[in-house]
Amino acid sequence: MEDRGPWRALMPGVIEAAERSEPATEPEPGLVPVRDPGDVSDPGTADRPGSEADEIGEAARAAPPGVAHSSAVMAIGTIFSRATGFLRTVAIGAALGGAALGNAQQTAEAVPYTVYQLLLGGMLASVFVPFLVKRRRQDGDGGDAAEQRLFTAVVAALGVLTVAAVLAADWLVTLYARSYDGRQREVAVLLTRLLLPQIFFIGVSGVASSLLNVRHRFGAPMWAPVVNNLVTIGAALLFLWIAGRGRTVDTVTDGQLVLIGAGSAAGTVLQGVILAWMLWSAGFRWRPRLDLRGSGFGEAARAAVWMLVYIVIAQLCVLVTLNVVNRASREADGSGLVVYNMALVVFQLPYAIIAVSVITALLPRMSEHVADGRRDLVRADFSRGLWLASALLVPLSVGMLVFAVPGATAFFSYGSMSVESARRIGLVLMVFAVMLIPFTLHQLLMRVFYALGDTRTPGLIAIPAGIAQAGTALALLALVPAHRVVIWLPLSYGLFYIVGAIGASLVLRRRLGGMDGRRITRTLVRLYAAALPGLALAAAVVWAFDRMPGDRLPGLLAIVVGGAGGGVLFLLAARLLKIAELGYFTGLARARLARRPRAGRA
Template sequence: MLRASAIMAAGTMVSRVTGFVRTMVLAYAIGTAALGDAYNAAYAIPYSILDLLLLGVLSSVVVPMIVRAQQNDADGGRAYEQRLLTLATVGLVLVAAVAVLAAPLLIDLYTDWDRGSTKFEVSVMLARFILPQLAFFGVGAVAGAILNTRDRYGAPMWAPVLNNLVVIGVFVMYAVVGTGNDIERVTDSDLALLGLGTTAGIVAQALVLIVALRRAGFSFVPRFDVRNARLGEMVKVGVWTIGYVIVTQLGFVLTTNLASSAGNVVAGHGITPYTLAFQLFQLPYGVIGVSVITAMLPRMSRAVAEGRLDDVRGEFGSSVRLVCSMMVPVSLLLMVIGPAITVPIYARGATSVADAVYIGNVLQVYGLALVPFAIFQLLLRVFYSFGDTRTPVFIGAGTTAVNAGLMVLFYVLLPPAYAVMGLALAYAIAYALGAVLAWILASRRVQGLGGWAVGMAMTRMYLAALPTAVLALASVWVVTETLDGLGFLNSVIVLAVGGGLGMLLYLGVAHRMRIPEVNSIVGMVARRVGR
């Protein structure tokens, strides 16, 4: 699992690095105020729809069903995979067409902007250019799921790199030939460049996955014999997953409405800082957590199908320890040096240092959520491996309800300038409580998850990470007290000392404490470097 996770982590790391460059160029070209908010609102909608229709179902329903088809069908599941890809293609093309027509309604749903305002109209036009990517993204996601069941993890993790490179080129072009970040001066051709360029990146990503699928021996033949597509079974299992995604998306709609409302009061403190901070928060989980989960789920599904509960417990325990061995120090670093991360990335062009620092403040709060969010996601895969998509709905509903209540409470209590930070704090508290509930229920399902062993391992990880946190905090204090604030150069110094040396310090202390997950990672890297 470590080797498979390493392959995916390498691709995801490059993807996230190019994603950083993408957001840097985005912030440089259009900033974090009105035009940035309009773009990010339009950009978020197709991903929300995909979560609702497809992506939430992939890991919980589609992957286990493909695995069963490969094990039980006479043709190794080939016909089933072809039917699945055919239905996904046709269905998502129709969804994309309807979404383009309904763009004004969608923008109205996700934001608190007045209809007829410049920000609203610009966001609607951008959405109409961006929403066609639904079809390409969805087809690519199904292709990636089929590749994962064949233990082909490279292409799904590397394809987003091409997407990022295409969009980076688009934003650079806009920075050169566009009209800047003034939403009142932006032209239709500017919006077409931003919107269609974003869609072009997803098209390129989907093509890479389709080519990789063909090279893996999959020959696509359109099949419309839906009677054999096991849609009844999929709906029966997937209805609960869709219910879970609906619940989480309702929470996301509330989040974007509250963030957009705060941005109406304080420019640069709305949807864009929330989006950019959340993307950075998701980086460690995307590199480490998603990689481990993607390798873990097919193995756990096979173990459940064969009645090997001991292997399920062992797979989960090793996964959570492996994820937390890196998440623990990173979460502490995010809480300490958040602004030092965001200033070098975003503070240029249309984005001021103050705007970048605020993004970093939001990121600091999100650091609290990193470990509980990762454990929460790992726990949901325990239920999915059993084909149980009902329990996660209730867990997700409770988590989202707590998150929604806390978001509204913090939004009312905090000044608008701190509203987005309040949204991040609500997220952290809700997922911590959700992880506790999910652990209790999952432990009952598999007759114990080794909570004592996991708790002791995480305690040792936090103890090993404390010197890193102290070093990072000292670097922030020295730079801010002796130098002139967190400008570009000062932030780089904090990153080098607090982040770079801090992580090396953690690896050294963890190695001395004989934390096996860290030793495995260090040993694997050392062997590869030695080659």
Template sequence: MSRMLRASAIMAAGTMVSRLTGFVRTAVLASAIGVAALGNAYNIAYIIPLILFDLLIGGLLSSVVVPMIVRAQREDADGGRAYEQRLMTLATLVLLAIAILGVLCAPLLIELLTTDLSPREAEVATTLARFILPQIAFFGIGAIAGAILNTRDRFAAPMWAPVLNNIVVIGVGVLYHLVSAAGGNVDAATDADLALLGLGTTAGIVAQSIVLMISVHRAGFRFVPRLDLRNARLGEMGKAGMWTLAFVGLNQLSYIVTTNLATGATAKAGKVDVAGLASYSYAFQLFQLPYGIIAVSVITAMLPRMSRYAHEGEYAAIREEFASGVRLVSSVIVPCGLLLMVLGPAATVLIFAHGSISVQQAVSIGNVLQVFGLALVPFSIYQLLLRVFYAFGDTRTPALIAGGNFLVYAVTSYVLYLTLPPRLIVMGLTAAYALAYAVGGTVAWRLASRRVGGGLGGRLVAAGLSRMYVAAIPAAIVALAALWATTEWAGVTPLTSAVILVAGGGLGGALYLVASHRLRITEVSSIIALVAGRAGR
């Protein structure tokens, strides 16, 4: 576990800075454009290039592209240089064509992703999409550059380049505050306002790509366009990545369901202010913060070792590695999930109740975040389980499990959409998300246990999780008491929310540390020892 802790801590440092600056970026933009019609339109336009990029390249990078680059470096006479140049050429040409096509087809894409937008909202979303869609080409350039850097053991630039992207967009949000009179009013937004938001967002990705290209140049890569694409091994890549593409496609279909039902909820509500797509997006980013900092780092550290164990047939070592990873992640994720369920509105009022977002709108984001707290543990464990299959080179089983997840989520979401009042629909979508990952995690656990021939240490993991919840529940009660006392005494404002987070979150966190020590939760003790050791240097 000590090796996993050290490797995870190194990667978590860079990830934390990236996530935190992304967090500031979200808060600044949300304050500028709000969570109503303009905020919804921006979030719809922003997600389109991400969906298209994930479908075309993003899902293939770690599972197919990086291994093929490594193989070319080992087997080709030129050390894989020509192959890397072909990949860069191919990605640039394909994604440039997709970006142009996307700009031309922006109205159709907006219609696919939304339900019952007003003509003005659809017009604004389309305009923003046309400004933002060129990002796709730069996504591809940066992604291939990052893959080449990873194969050369250069991890700093891919880790820190997104920080520059976030800083650029933070500047765009501040500038919008200063020069625009529209705020979050979609009807008052001018063409200049939309150009600032859209082109400014694209400028962030351009800056990120430039940093990665400079870094890959310094690492010895020289880009020379190569059009002999028959030697790019596309058939092999397509065959190897077929199931990965299916997995990514199913996840994107789930998000398309979300965007349609969330915008439909806003349309159902009419002029009544309810949580919509922007509220869901902002809450989702906060929900991803503990997972991105803790779980992703552990996953990145444990996958190479599990892959070696799978290759050598050491199934007992895989079981031990997985169980250690789950317990380590859960020791942080369990209290985070409970505290999100209690302190979600306090966090979102402190962060978002400024500028174009009212206190009540910020509370609505917090209510969505509270439901996301239910999903934090099953989502994280599900992601860890997928790495068991990836360690064996199995991308088919995760794709099939994702198909089941999609069905559970789509059916549950649509039923809740039809039955819940508009103000609760987005919270219902979040509950369906938690349910889908709980069901998917259960299925994945059973299949992964069979794969390693003897279980995944379920009893040890269950015992560890039980102790963690016993330690975390008193912390959540303390946080709830702080929430109740402060709101009864002084109401809900950004200032009182800060008091709640400091008192409830701080005391609750301290109580969890004490309780975990008494209950001998060794993972928490190991993390504390690691942090204390680094701080003392």
């Protein structure tokens, strides 16, 4: 009997409930995949210039259908990873502030992750996980030789890459922050040198996670980042205790920089060690092998060239964004990269928890329907996934829009992070909030291509999307006052996903015989209409509490009172408008709560 116990992941149940309530579609056969979807893995969003874990990449390697325990462990691990990641962001902001010192640290932290992702991480995520799965299934030794060769090749490449990156630290800082000079440049170079050795352990974490995933050990890769976050939080708080508030690039000492840099790197090292130990516990014993000829790695890499094109373009957009933000911040002598990155972390929180859960549940289903040649079922899965995710993301995006400034003030204005910098985080987040649905739409469309085994189209679509993002960012730098560039920069970020979503929709509409656009549009319009009463109430509450003395407490009260009242109004309006999409969540939750007492008595 199908497992309906407490370990069952919520989202698959919601999707099944929605599917059961809809009439069966007329079969539309004839869908032909570009290549075996099993040969294609997921590169993730590939656009985050820092240490935030990218759970969307893990979603592509999620537990197989029916493994409810693993799905629940992954979901809970994602929530804890994101929660501690948010606290990590708050702690770093409190320690270093939102001006030149914080900007230098954010640049230094971005460098090792972007270098790794560009030169090795994207290849590992998108190529070798499905390759190893196939080798374990087909090879007489259960894929052991392929795993030994991969681990050896990755460790060797990581060693060379790490040494080269440390030696090139000065040049890398110039590449990512050309506008830095004087003491700010010295600080950025020192922190970059301290953080670049992370490349080796980031890579060890990546390959260990891959080998654990092919063994169906899904918990550790989702939980290990929590340890990394906690260590970094400790280092940030220790820095704040020793150095005190208000340190700048001119007053911070090299010893204090070593504390924050080495502490942050220690978290990554510990994460890599934990994952390596978990891999050893799963039975893997490394025996170095360098006989790569005939291993099949080259063929696997050539099959993913277009996936790598997508990753390279995303990383080039990160490069442009970092330079634009640092240049504008330098000219305005104010907050920049810290403000932008912290707003980006908050912006992606609801997506990482909600939309990733949808994608985790949908990918196996879509791949099965592709194998059966059923374009109608693939189209229905995409449509269902988008409007189910939107049922939660639309009210959250509206809430993010109205609560951004008071929320940022309440959660970020500690230690060296001034109230003014925290408010700027809120202003940036308001612009990001408008991009949440386009961002989610784009990500879901990309996963349809991956289910079809098509990596070429996403790579081609990324070219005009990347040009639009980079061009808009440079135009903002030229046309907008420097102190407002960072506030409007999310427009360029969102434009990548808007352009990409338009291109992807046009291609898939022809390939799938439509995209259920009327249903999607009608659902989104009704969801936003249902959110309007709650938006009005929340805005009034924010306005009222803003008249109170103080900064943090009024913001917290506005979120609690306005969020609760606005949420109730949204649910009532959704019921009046008969928005069934939201009812699938509430219905399943009520059913589970009703079953629990009976299960306890049993």
